[in-house]
Amino acid sequence: MTAATRATRVGEDLNRALHTVLERDPAAYFLGEDVADPYGGAFKIAAGLSSRFPDRVLSTPISEGGIAGAGAGLALMGDTAIVEMMFADFVTLALDHVLNFAGKSVAMYGRRVPMRLIVRCPTGGNRGYGPTHSQSLQKLFLGFPGINVFEVSPFHPNEALFETMLAAAEPCVLFEDKVLYTRPMFADGIVDDLLRYELLPGTPGGGPIARVFAVDDAPPDWVLLAPGGLTDRVCGALRSLLLDEELSCQALVPSRLYPFDLDPLLPLLAGARRICVVEDGTAGGSWGETVAQAVHRALWGALTAPVLTVHAAQLPIPAAGHLEREVLVQQTTIHSAVLEASR
């Protein structure tokens, strides 16, 4: 046996996908802080890229505004730009270039201008990095025409994900949960001994949606909607809710968070007794609330109760591990919320 027999980690899969993009597209650039070898970026997702493509993989000064602006300029000129924020929290410094420049360039020149810009954002907490390096800021990019929000998951192969984003020819903000980097990619429809998954087609441009279910695929008491970063915690809750509480739950993990098209999921959602949306960030203009509202509009009258939403607490994220766990959504948070709402 060799090391190659183990499952690919999500971080490695992302790294391979980036290699593929740069290999296939001679007009593709990769920019970010400390991304050149041997460092390869703070989370090593850029490892090996600068050695293979030294002219197109560039370490930049510490300026998220500059990085995003340069990337948007490349995209405007017809190139492909993938830019890395060292931490998603710092993307606030790049908002002007992403929302006002790149997002608007698609539509404001009298003809459609393809903007192949991908802003990669290592996101989320549970690593003890404290309040300014642990946030989930997906909500900042919701509802802007021309801006797509995607999130990495262990269900969605990253090569296909990048193909989807580049085919959109619109700026895409890609959230990548930091804990997920070290977790294995799932393959062959198997999560673990109890859980299975399948990829539903979803809408064109949005990529497939993973449906996670127990081996017996029983009609669900609950359907949980969650971005990919929550996969481990949601799957853990699916398991404990089934084994401890005999509640049959399924999870739906989309690849594209915004725009989010519910239509392909409506038959499944209508068949569930209850629906829950889980997200890593805080409530207040969030993805979870947006989805919950869309479900209410689409299924009003068919729902037996309001959609349950689970978010992080309205507090800065503590650096101390035991406090951070209380503030952020955990498996137990999901379990307790669903159980409580089932009573």
Added chain:
Amino acid sequence: MTGIEVPKLNNNDDEYVLVEWLVEDGGQVGADEPLVLIETSKTLEELPSPADGHLLVALEPGRHCAPGELIGRLFATADERAEHLARDEAAKTAAAVPSGAPAPTLTNSARAFAEEHGIPPERIGALGLAVVRRTDLERLRAEAPAADDSAAAVESAAADDGTLETLPRQQQAVAAAVTESLRTVPTASAYVKVDLEAAMAACTAYGEREETFFGVPELLVLAVARLRERHPMIFASALPGGRVRTAGAAHVGVTMDFGRGLFVPVVHDAQSRSAGEVGELLMQYRMQARRAAFREQEIQGANIVLALHNDGGVVFAVPIVFPGQTCAVSLGDVQTEPAVDARGRLVTRRVAYLGAAYDHRLVNGRGATAFLKELKALLESPEPLLSDKGWAR
């Protein structure tokens, strides 16, 4: 044989990947020579061999391993290794399940139901379900009730959905002690009301001065200990034949229960301890009570017990006098009541009920009341208890 365990390599990861054994399975390795490559989420670590020996691999490369997990073994000789391997193989063969179908997953509720009613795994497997819930087994049982009498007996005892449980050993010991107490110790009790204003102010001042936690229970331990010489019977032990054994020192037990069971750790020789020592010891005991971790000597030898009921609005409680002791002092919760001060003004004051349950064979009401009155007086003028000067005898 030496086990090879994965050390904790960082604070980020719950598990690592075993990348490669640097010594082949069965090969020989010396202590501190490179043995195995472990990959964390950030680094690749080369672990040295913990000892000389012949390697037996327990975890193949490419598999995940958690800190503390056994990933291999080292044997002094190749023969020892072969012997271990043979035993291992035999055990595996014996444990192998003949059936080819994967075993179904039972929910915890279904598992409990199956155990309670003695439903064998074959019958559960025959359902052909991947996940078995309680209702599946209830249906199974309704179709073909178990003939097992003992299962039926257990069931009838649990007919109202109750369960059969065994008390923890700790609580069984408490049960034996209180039963023996009620059987053998004829107790009476008396209560006094104590003005706690001075005591609480003194404790706060002391705590701030010494930068420590100090409360009324600590003060009470000091006060009780101080009264041993004047009230020897309160600390005595009743013997058969109308005799008693008096105590040479005050060993004050203090009740503590933080949900891990009732403990009565003892402040030994409390009469010769300073306020600081008592405070420190009780804090240490509280931490131990939270962990349910006491050494035998820490809970042995009390000749009086202080039963704390000083929270939750408890007015007073009649404590149990432990067999072999004569008196248990109880302290109720602090209450606020109106009072008239020396200048005739209406004020509020904090009070608590202080009680003594005592063995009436050794102590009469007069003696118990005198003890309580002196205890009350000490608490209401607490300064001498807290000054180490003129305290040691």
